[in-house]
Every structure is written in C-alpha cells, then in structure tokens.
Amino acid sequence: MLKNNSTTILLSLLLMILSMPVLSKTTMSQGTDTASTSSTVIPGDIETIITKPMYKNATWGLRVLNLETGKEVLNLNSDTHFFIGSVRKIFSVGELLNKVGPGHHSLTTVHKEGVIEDGNLKGNLVLVASGDLTMGGRTLPNGKIAFTPFDHNEADSLGNAILTKTNPLAGYQDLAKQIKKSGINSINGDVIIDDRLFNAFYFRNQFYVSPIFVNDDVVDVIINPGKVKEKSLVDWRPKSDAFSVVNELVTVQPNKKYTLELKPILPECIGKPNCFGLIKGDLPSNFSPPLTNSYPLIQTYRITKPANFARTVFIEALQQAGVDVSKITKVKDNPTHLLKPSHFYNEENQAASLQSPAYQEHAKFILKVSYNIGADTSLMLLGLTDGERTMAGSLAMEKKQLHDKYGITTSDYHFVDGSGGGDTTATSRVVTQWLEIMSQQKTSFDAFFNALPILAVDGSLDFVKNFKANPTLAGAAGNVYAKPGSYVVGTESGMLLKGQALAGYIHSKNNHNLVFHLVVNNIPINSLDNLLEVFQDQGEIAAILWRDQ
Template identity: 35%
Template structure:
C-alpha cells in the first residue's frame, strides 16, 4: 500500500492525555566530586550495574518505578550494559529522535524552505491591481530565529514552555524578520501600492488537531505572543510589560503589580475566545528577573496576513485592503504557473531546524515534521507522514514493532519505545555522513539545550550528547506529581572520536509534592546515571 493510500483511522485522542508533557533541563550536582550517600546494598539483579548506578536506581523514591538501561558500541555491536532493553517505556521527548530523524532523512539536511510571494493581477507602473499571495511552505521560523551567520537561535528553556517551566527566555532575534524581508523585496520589485488584497495560501497541508500543538503551513513566532513582565522600581508600582510581536488586532493589558523582594511572583494570563484580547494579572517581586508568559495565536493564517500587511506598510508599500480581516482564501489562484514571484524568503538548512527541535525539545517543530513528510508524497493529510516514517525506520534497521508513535513530539499517551530501538536509530546516524551533525544537534551535558544546567563542573561535561524526555501528570489522589517518564538517550564519548549509544530512564516515579522541584530531582538522578555511564566507559 502506498504512503498516500487511504488507511483505517485510529483515533489518536481515544485515551485521556497526560496533564503535562515537558522536556526540561536538569541540574546535576555532586557527580564524582563527593561519594554517594549511604544506601542499602543493591539488589542482586543490579550488582552488574556497579554500586553507584545501583544506589541511584535503588532509592526509596523508585520503589514502584522501573528503570531501563542500555549501552552499546555501535561499531562492534557489543552490548556494554542492559536492563529491560526490550521492554516498552514511555519515552517522553526522546521520541523526537525518531520523528526528527525521519524528517531529516526525507527532506535532507540541506533542504531549505523557499516561501514565495506572487503578484496576481496587472501591474501599472508601481501599482499592482490585484493581490499579493504568500504561499506558505511549512517554514518553522520564517526568519524569526535566524542569526546573521545563518544559524538558528535557541535558549536552554524555550519561550514555548514559558507557561509551564520556570526560567523560559527569549532569543534576541526579531520574530517578524522574515516578513519584513519579504516586504522589502516587494518594494524592491517596484511595487508601491496594492489595489487588492494580501492572501496567505495555506494549502500545503491541513492542520491536524490530533497533533498537539497543531502545525500550520504558516508559522510566525511559533504561533504565540510573547509577554515579558519586569518588576517596577518599588513595591506597589505597576510592572513593566514587553509584548512581541506586536500585530493587530491583538491587544494586551496588564494589572500585574510589583511586590516586595522575596514575596511570591505569580502571573496569570487570560485570553478572549478568539485570542486577540490578552489580560495579565498577578504579582512580581521587586528586583527579580523578568518573567515570560505566552498566549496562543488562534488563527495563524489571519495573523500572518495582518503581519505581512503591516510589514509592507513599514517598507513603504501601501495596501488598500483592511489589515484586520479573515483570510480571503476564495481569492487564491488554482496555479502559480506564469505568475511573477516578487519576493522569496529562503530558510536555513533543515539540519538547523532539527537542531532547534532537539536542543530545546520543540514540540511544534517535531509535529510539523510529520506533516512535511506527508507532503513529500503529494498528500495534504499529516497522518500520511507516518507511513513515510515507518519506511525510513525499516530502512534504518530500527525494529519498528518496538516503537509506538501517534505524534511527532512524544506527547501522545500511546507513545512507547524500547531502549534498544532508541539505540538503533542512534546507531543508524553513526553510520552516515551526517553523524557529527546529528550528534551535535542533541543537547550537550553541561553545555547547551535542555542539558545546559547539568553537570557543569563534573568530568562528563561536554561528553554526553543526548535527547531528554519528561512526561508528568497530576496525581490528585495523593496531591503530588506522577512522573510517567524521565528519560535520556544519545551518545557517550568513550574515547577520541568514539561514541557508544545509550538510553537510561525511569517510568512510574512520583514526587513527594505537587512542586516542580520534585520532577527536577528525578531528572537529576537520570542525568546522574548518564554521567556515570560515561565515566565508567573511560571517555
């Protein structure tokens, strides 16, 4: 059956979703510098792990949990360590190793997204009597994160996690940079006035609500509005607010007040049903760091259309159409054959987007990969990306029956994988010309991405390249957080130019309370095991 053939649909929302699924950085302390705390002798089944690994896995907190472990030399196939290597685990965002690999292979690491703007109508000197049409190509950032050197910017905790994870920050790049560049090109093409409309052609694929967050063909600033609150000079004063990007008709008001230093910071965001009216309330402590929140863009196509019209006006191109209006999809041409492209934005290569997705665990980008794989078959149905991914995994010699995926991010309750299957996809890349690019696209322990704050001063710093994953839900019965998964998978440096593939992680753990710090403690333990594996391997 071809990838685009009709298949029996299995509802991917047929089960209750986890309350929260995040990929966060972990903080590792005390690796090697100090001996482990006293602990009971490890159980016989764990003797082969060594006392320090067994001590971590044998903590009372994991009484009802299950640890998995796998380490293998990808050149020789020798298994160094193994624990439940062929049993299903909830992967969290380590599942992105499969989806990003599939998109990387299918599109190619050098693939660039060319987003054109066509002039549809008649030109009379500097006036276009007709429409400008932007044809969305599934560009993840549309210039909004691109540095001057062509790389894509990211921070350890991405702004898309701002409402869930403390410490999320913004990159300095202008999120409207790509639209501004397109607008300047339109003016450079000689157009000063558009007597018509500006239209977004989003027919590349149909947004699939079963993919959460839902990818769209046109994405501006990850389809969110950034809301950065800074404390005032003194307690009782209004907090300062920075909003980006500023696009009509989105309007933001804030009643956040500054409270005394040391007092709680708590900021809530409320939005109108259409998302265009945003209200912030709460408190921020004097002298504290700015606090980031986000609000979703409910209609990315209308948002992008307005943003492009505003960019055109900034560039000196007059548009007679109302900037705030529904997307006029009925005005789209059937074909662009013979029509002039008056502007074109070209993205960085896909491997740069893959790096962004893997470094910060970018959920929208991972799900987008499924839709982009579908488009390579001529389909506009994102679900048709799954057969493409399946064919790739077969060719990469990954045991596909040891992988269950219903999305690209690792956020569906059905998602499962075995440690060995993760090792197989990691081994595949080690045998390609992209081995170094893929390895360095992963978070690096103590250096960057979701592992930036881990193991900064231990011997394993810079020697573990790995994707993190976290699945967390609320345990209302016991007033605590249930950690469905805390996992990490990637490469351990075992010598100069030599790397073992590995997985380590725990399923079914729980925190003592409902505080996020309990999750970070479990993440510490998982990162400890990765660092200890690397140190035991002699790298």
C-alpha cells in the same frame, strides 16, 4: 491561569527535566510486554543510585552498544515498552535529515495576481507558506538559528523564559522590502496567506498548527516590576494590530502572594478587530523570576490562528516598506476563498522569496530546546515527500519507511505524533537501533549528532552538572550528546514522572563510542528537592557510563 511561585517552579522543573533516566536489575516491567531480564550485570555505582528509597516503585531500562564492535555492553529490559517522551524526536528529525539532507532549504514565496500599472498591483498578493519554522525570526547574521536555555515556547509551563535578541518579524519585513523593490507601490486587491502545503493538525488537543509561523506562533509578554501600588511594566512582541495586551498587573508590597493570570491563554479572536489578551494579578516587589532569578519575566499567548496573524503582520510590513495598503482591511480572517489553484503560483508571477536556514539548523533548534511543534512539523514535511498531507498519513508513511527502509520492527514503538506527546512508547532496543542507524548515515549524521543537547553544556541538559563534583566523573561534561524526554502527569496524590528517558551517544574516557538509551517509568514526585535529586542522579549515571565503559 493562576500561578504561585512554588508551584510554577516545581512544574517548570518537572517539564524541563527532559533528563536522564536510570536503571535497575530488580524491578518488574511497567509496559505492555512481559519483563525481559538483564543479560548483563548493572555496574555497582549505578546500582547504588537506583536502589535509593525514592526509586523503590520505579521501573528501569537500559541498553548500551559499542559502536565500533556492535557489541551489546549493557542490557536491562531492552524489549519492554517504556514511556519515552521527547526522545521520540530523534526519529522524526533524523528521518527528515536523511530524506532531504542537512543543507535543504525551504522557500517561502510571494506571488502577484493581475497586472501592475504605474506601480499599482491590480490584483491580490499571495504569500505561499513553505513550512519554514522560523521565517527569519531567529536567524543570526551567520545564518544559524538563535536559541536560549529556556525557550519561550515553554514559558508558561516553565514559569519563565529567555528571549532571543533577534527580530521575530525579520522574514516578513524582508519579503515586504522585496515587494517594494519589485515595483509594487500600492495594492488594489487583497493580501492572502496560502497555507495549503499540508492539512493543519490539532496539537495535543489545544490548537491547530499550519505551515505558516510568526515568532513560533506565540506573542511574548515581557514583564518588569513597577513602583509599589502601581501597574507593573508590561510590553509584548511582536507588536501588531492582530493582537495586543491589556495590562492590569500590579506591583505590590514585598512578600505578598504572587499571582499572575493571562486570559485567554488561547485567544480565539485573532482575525477580528480589537483582539487582545488580559494580564492581571499581583507582583511582589521582591519577587525573583523562576529559572533566571532576574527580570524580565516572560509569559506568552498562543497565536491560535497563524494565517490570520501572519496576514496582518505581512500587511503591516508592506506598509512599513512604503507600499500603499490603505485599500486593504488589515485585520480580518485570511480570505482563502480567493486563492487560485496551487499550480498558478509559479516563478512567472513570483515577486519575492525568503529562503529558510538549512534544515540542520532547524534540527538543532528542535532537539536542543525540545521544540514540540517543530518536531511535529518535521513529521508533516516528511509525509509530504511521499504525498501525505495529514498527521495520520504522515505517521503511516513513517511507519512504512522505518520498516521497509531501515528494518525497524513496527511493534517496538508506538508514536502518536512527531514530538513525543501522550502515551508515546518505545523499547530501548529500537531506540538504540535507530541511533546506530543514524551513525551510519554519511550525509546527515554530523548534523544529527551536533543537534543533540550536550551534558552540562547546552540545551535541555545544560543544568545537569552535579556529577562534576566527583573528579572521576567531571570529564563526562561535553562527551554525552543525547536527547532527553519526559512525560509528567498530575494525580490525586501529586505529580507523577510517568516516563523519563535519555538517548544518544557517549565518547567514553576509554575512547569508545557508545550508543545508549536510559529510561525510567513511574517516579512519584513529592517535593522540589525530590525532583532535583532525580535528575542530578541521572546526570551522575550518564557520567558513570562515560567513565567506566
């Protein structure tokens, strides 16, 4: 994918914005419903912002509730369908928190087939995937999950990322050490990944996702400049025979054009010998990486065949732990045809296990950085609680649960996955209804609340800070906990912010606890300055709600 600096930064901010929408009492509805009129007057300070010329073609929605009284404080187009993007995640993550509990742990297990004679396992070793999103690769010493302001899952679209300082292979290495401790010194069989927990789903028409993960199923490419006219310094993680990187990126004279190409972004060779990706292009010696303005520059390759990759990584971890795996072909397709029926793998033949962090930690990871695959996997895990193994089945199960258990009207939303992809829509009424329902969940609300990004503090709202220049608004920082979402498309005339939303909670200056959903649809983005103005305006609107309600 060929990139230049200005385009990369613009796209990064478009996708990163995940930010706060705005509202107006004068525009028509864009959704499939007829426009519903406001039952309250939009405050003048907000009206001033949203009637700026750049918003003349936009459509706005707003609903604010007082949690203590249940009273509707503000309402604009609350029954209109809007594109909400990643705000959808508050449903999939919240529902799973309610279903399994914040303290729920998944257990990845390793099982031995056959007998052990003189330390030699005469049979296969099978790792049974549990849907653990991080597999120890983000776990800190205190059991919490590490994340950064710019997550590597979006490195290619954002133009850069900040990596965690954790070991992405920690879980696999821990399992391998347990195998060695169990008395297995060599394996006369094969190593297999059992990823049958649920049916793999096709993520946004790009690649399949299964219940096994290594480094969030990406290979991080770590780039630093070299000497002019020489190759740039390129490293990658995790290191494995499953995939390597060939470096043809050259550091060039300052102010030359920046180009960077990774081929292929979606490698199909994983599971075959000598699988690699190629990085090439020109890196000006004075280039400043997007977002961080400092090196390293991070890009990624997608692990498109996670079971194949995980198998190789696990074999390498076994070798590192001192287990003789010399009779096993390290790099090949995962031999699922050798698996026994799932019920065979039980405690009697279990040789090792890895407990995931509590789901509340995964929830925080998903919502703080807007981890799409994590939200989709959460929906799949929710479906499994009712015996559903497919994305379609999980969506149907969720729809039934939202209606039967929570009283949510089916026609108030349209969900296509668990993360808010594509034409995901909802009304402000149903979003605030869900937030109100979550606030009443005694066992899971604290975990849900603390998982949300905090305005001007962390996650995908960390950078929304311009409102702090107004002394009357500065106190909003740290008092707005909300999930942003965006839906950006390219058009012939440029980029279109088709939908942008923010949904969550405000503890107001007047000591009220509020639930709110702000949404805007249809903002043409013509320049980087335009875009910066949009999300800083949105931050100011959230702060006004904090100050005045």
